[in-house]
Amino acid sequence: MPTLVIANKCYSSWSLRPWLLMKQLGIAFDEIVIPLDLPDTKAKVLAHSPAGKVPILIDGDVTVWESIAIMEYIGDAFAPVWPPDRGARAMARSVAAEMHAGVPALRSACPMNLGRKFAPKDRGEAVARDVARFSEIVRQARERVRAGGPFLFGAFSAADAMYAPLATRLDTYSIAIDATTRAYVDAILSLPAFQEWRSAALKEEWIVDADEVDEDAIDNYRKAA
Structure with missing residues (x-):
């Protein structure tokens, strides 16, 4: 194993x-x-x-x-991780690679933190551009498949795994997104596997100061847990 x-x-x-x-x-x-x-x-x-x-x-x-x-x-x-259609597979690999080195402003301003939720606020033009690019990727991917499941290319793939942490950031920092992107984010956050990960995260006692933004949280899930 x-x-x-x-x-x-x-x-x-x-x-x-x-x-x-x-x-x-x-x-x-x-x-x-x-x-x-x-x-x-x-x-x-x-x-x-x-x-x-x-x-x-x-x-x-x-x-x-x-x-x-x-x-x-x-x-x-072990098992296929990309869409079976060649065109969708090429796009999935492309956006996954883009995510690997992309959205630097969003990563910096909004580190992943599943233990807290913050109020909406203006997080700057660079973050807004990163969010807009993500929404564009979601829209283009969903338009390509149109059916077969709620994820980028229908069924869950490695591309969705790459974008899952970005979905959590949009939720944690209450960032406004369009309806299509919201539906995709909700699909990621509703996955039983993600819920399992988050449940374990909320039981952790470690605090990483570098990933704790200097602002008051509107919800502290770890304290509640």
């Missing part, structure tokens, strides 16, 4: 991606959680991968790091 090495579920957007994909595909795996921002974090991660970053997938004598590489390996070793 493969093992997925991840970080805190409350904060680790990169860890969420392959974890969610494997859960959605019904792939059994063990997990190792290494808390972020602790004195021994780096050493514990390096014990599993020379890259020194999570997530890491270990499958027998194979070690894979970086989320997209892990997802491609999952597709090779």
Whole structure:
């Protein structure tokens, strides 16, 4: 059985991606959680991968790091992870790669934090541009398939796993989005696999100061949990 090495579920957007994909595909795996921002974090991660970053997938004598590489390996070793249609598959790979290096303003201003919810506010033009680009991707992908499920290309794929953390940010920071994008975000947040991840996240006791924005939360889910 493969093992997925991840970080805190409350904060680790990169860890969420392959974890969610494997859960959605019904792939059994063990997990190792290494808390972020602790004195021994780096050493514990390096014990599993020379890259020194999570997530890491270990499958027998194979070690894979970086989320997209892990997802491609999952597709090779366990089950298809991209849409079956060639055109949709090309677009899915393109937008997944775009997400890998994209939305820098949104990532910086709105770090993933499943434990809190913040009031709507103007988070700047750069964040607005990132949100607009995401909405454009959702609209174009949904127009391409039009049926077959509520996700970007109908059925859940690696592209959705890549965009899941962005969906959580839009919810956490109460960012206004159009109806099509809202429906997509709700589909991600309603996934039983995501609910399982979030439930575990809210039970964590670790706090990562770098991922806690300096503003009052309108909801503190971790305190309630």
